[in-house]
Amino acid sequence: MNKVLFFAHLRDCLGEEFLMVEAKGKTVAELKTELNASYDLPKMDTVMTAINEEFAANDEVIQDGDVIAFIPPVSGG
Amino acid sequence: MNKVLFFAHLRDCLGEEFLMVEAKGKTVAELKTELNASYDLPKMDTVMTAINEEFAANDEVIQDGDVIAFIPPVSGG
């Protein structure tokens, strides 16, 4: 299983701080597509992803137990 | 073995970010006394101690593998 954390407004959209999902073997891009289909999230293309507190590209494959975090780059200043 | 981290000016006094010591079975107060004897540190009485990122009193007993941190309360403002 994998813990998936959401930051900033993603968390507000989801209504939860995190989800538990089975993402083993999937790429980051695949997980994003799945989440977009199941939840009312804004487009995830430009949302940054971290696996175990390290930046992960869209083609990175998720391992069992990995903690995934989605961090939307914000634009306010 | 135990990793002992030093913050703020304690680190400057010590010249190192951390020490590896054998502190298993000792109390926090005993470790402080030992460190005071071996290094040129300011008095450690009012220095706050954390064991594994949790506040620890002077009579707490250190276990093997515990990470100890010494955080001197600073007064500038």
Place this chain on the structure above:
Amino acid sequence: MNERYSRQVLFPGIGKVGQEKISRKSVLIIGAGALGSGNAEVLARAGVGKITIIDRDYVEASNLQRQQLYTEEDAAEKLPKAAAAEKRLKAINSEVKVDAIIGDATPILLEELAADVDLMIDATDNFETRMAMNDVSQKYNVPWIYGACVGSFGMSFSVIPGKTPCLNCLLRAIPLQGMTCDTGGIISPAVQMVIAHQTAEALKILAEDWDAVRTTFVSFDVWRNQYTGLKMSKAKFAGCLSCGSERTYPYLDHENMTKTTVLCGRDTVQIRPSVQGEISLERLAGQLSSLGYTVKGNPYLLSVEMSGERMVIFKDGRALIHGTKDLTHAKSLYQRILG
């Protein structure tokens, strides 16, 4: 030793040598809103040699809650932010040379300015300018410090050409509908936290303590008590068009910029975003209504009443701003809402 900087010289990371370096450096701050005014104040107090600050807006009442250089009088006089900032910065430190530019931070202007500065600080409110800054940084080998916040959430990352990944490595595209302070709100402690991170990095870079520069991408939420630093060692993208070997600096290309045109005889500006895609009109309508704006819409467009103007936003991000012929003003209104 100048008594004025004595407490900073006493700090071992800076010292006399570092202070001397800081006093000879030139910093470009892009934006004079919350992050811009805060960064400018810290760096002016620290004794940076020259500060260039650029902004296209004027001071409004709703800025005063978090934009630290400005007073009620500045808002009443509707002073341009860059001018109001310059006035206060000079009162704070007359030793610092301040160059205030009232205008739009276009890629052309950024290229001109970047050639002469040691560091750029991101205090803008939109990703288009950030991506241009990112390209300019790579082209002229000038570090820049990303910073942004919305609500209680903020983030910062130092981009050092040749060392770290760049913003285009991380995003690969401009986010189409980023949260802005005008849609998600903002509290001052989140601003202060970003400023603390940006100015710490700035002082390290200006004092040339390169080893101390943060390599993680930091993000935090001051209300939810979260703080994370992401390791970025794997983030550099070889094929990046901004910093890779086949670089084209796409965001300095006129084709990729937001287009603004005055519609002939109609007192209306049309805005075409640089990005292809679809925005969620429903989500936007919800945000704008909760902001207190009067919003009308149908599945194809949204119409928003703003003070004096009306903005019509289409699903593909195109917009018409009725009631103005001022291109810069129209773009500013647009980016405040769509990021």
Place this chain on the structure above:
Amino acid sequence: MNERYSRQVLFPGIGKVGQEKISRKSVLIIGAGALGSGNAEVLARAGVGKITIIDRDYVEASNLQRQQLYTEEDAAEKLPKAAAAEKRLKAINSEVKVDAIIGDATPILLEELAADVDLMIDATDNFETRMAMNDVSQKYNVPWIYGACVGSFGMSFSVIPGKTPCLNCLLRAIPLQGMTCDTGGIISPAVQMVIAHQTAEALKILAEDWDAVRTTFVSFDVWRNQYTGLKMSKAKFAGCLSCGSERTYPYLDHENMTKTTVLCGRDTVQIRPSVQGEISLERLAGQLSSLGYTVKGNPYLLSVEMSGERMVIFKDGRALIHGTKDLTHAKSLYQRILG
């Protein structure tokens, strides 16, 4: 909705209800140095109902590097900090009631003021005042927010009577020789970081979002890129004399305070610290020399030339300040060096 606070009202953690609460609250800020001026500015901009700010010093050139309400003119005029702060705060937000007190934050005064405030913010430079504030907090059931910084290092902790441990639980005694900004230096980003944490907690408390209040003791180093939050669930000390069941509020007792006396006919003030113990004269001499002071000494005492005065410090922490009869000024000089 007041347009001025619109971006803060839009933030879900505050909203209209929270803003209404904030506007009716009264905050006491103890100290108007770096932390005091920064906290005061953020809270004034946020629209707090009333701010009382107390400070005994005047603005000096060496303050300008990090104390954000003040200008070169304030330093040239040697304005009392509380007065200079009041002037700027009123220009920033005339809706906020500002009460500026030029004087020493004695336990007696703190007790008088605490009865009428909703929150106290620690912006002092010494532990004696902090411990008094901590006792007053428990006695009158008023939360306070500890904040302190030196060099690039800072820390903060929210003390909520009846909920969290108090400062006396954590320290059990006043640290005899704490690092101060006058001995360890200070950089502005560390100040900003503490202010960000203190004001975030302040807004939560004032908006009564108690669940959001941080329960960890946070400390960080902006130069070394460290950030830690210590869990404090085990830190409450049952026998604590400030917050335990057998409480005596020891720091409100005259016996436990620093004693200042003018020595008859000698233009000298004698200071006796509240704490028993021995200070390291050697370490202190090193710090003061690197600060640029002329220091002479022997194993029993240290003599330091300051601007216009000479301070002689003995091993037990007692000091003579030659060249003044002003008790408050003498104590201020003493605490700036010994914390």
